Amino acid sequence: QVELVQSGAEVKKPGASVKVSCKASGYTFTDYYMHWVRQAPGQGLEWMGWIHPSSGATNYAQMFQARVTMTRDTSTNTVYMEVNSLRSDDTAVFYCARQYFGSWYFDYWGQGSLVTVSS
Amino acid sequence: EIVMTQSPATLSVSPGERATLSCRASQSVTTNLAWYQQKPGQAPRLLIYGASTRATGIPARFSGSGSGTEFTLTINSLQSEDFAVYYCLHCNTWPPWTFGQGTRVEIK
Numbered sequence: 172q173v174e175l176v177q178s179g180a181e182v183k184k185p186g187a188s189v190k191v192s193c194k195a196s197g198y199t200f201t202d203y204y205m206h207w208v209r210q211a212p213g214q215g216l217e218w219m220g221w222i223h224p225s226s227g228a229t230n231y232a233q234m235f236q237a238r239v240t241m242t243r244d245t246s247t248n249t250v251y252m253e254v255n256s257l258r259s260d261d262t263a264v265f266y267c268a269r270q271y272f273g274s275w276y277f278d279y280w281g282q283g284s285l286v287t288v289s290s
Numbered sequence: 291e292i293v294m295t296q297s298p299a300t301l302s303v304s305p306g307e308r309a310t311l312s313c314r315a316s317q318s319v320t321t322n323l324a325w326y327q328q329k330p331g332q333a334p335r336l337l338i339y340g341a342s343t344r345a346t347g348i349p350a351r352f353s354g355s356g357s358g359t360e361f362t363l364t365i366n367s368l369q370s371e372d373f374a375v376y377y378c379l380h381c382n383t384w385p386p387w388t389f390g391q392g393t394r395v396e397i398k
Contacts, residue, residue: 215392220385276381280333
C-alpha cells in the first residue's frame, strides 16, 4: 500500500535551518511529483512547491523561493524539504503529498511534520 | 496567480441535513479542481478530483460539481464524521497551485 512517512517533530531557533524528509513506499517513486504544503497553527493550507523525483527538477511558490530547497534521493525513495533562515512565523506542520504526472490533484499525503521555531 | 475563494467560512449544519460549500476561482480553472477534508491533527484527505469525480472509498453522499470559476461540494445527509474543514485546490500545468482558505462544517 502507498505510504508517505515523514520525519518527526523539530524545534529550531530563529535563523537556523530545518530539513524534513518524506519516505515513499508502495509505488514507483519516479512516476509521481512530490509536493510540499505548509499549515501554520490554526490556519489553512499553503502550497510550497514540487520536485520531480526522476529529474530532480523543482518549482517553488514565489513566497518560498528564496528560503526553501527540495531534493530527493532515488536510492531510498525519499524527498527532502529544507527551510533556511527560520523565523517564528515558520512554525507550522509541513506535509508532503504526491501527484501523478498528468493528474491534477494530490492523492496521498504524509502524516505531517511539526516544525516549531522558538528562541 | 489564481485566487480561490471559499464560502462560507463556517457552516453550521444539523446531522442528517445537507451541506453546500462553494469555491470560486479568480479565473477559469476548467475542471482542475479538487476537494479535501481535514480533521484536527490529521492530513487532508482527497474527496473529489476533476471537479466531480469521487476519490476511491469516498461515500456517495459527497458530490462535486462546477467548471470554469464556480464549484460546489455537496454533502448529503451529514454524518458525525463529516464535521471537519474542507478545502478546494486549484491545480494546473503551471504553478502556483492554490488552496481556498477553507470552510469549517460544524454541528448546529
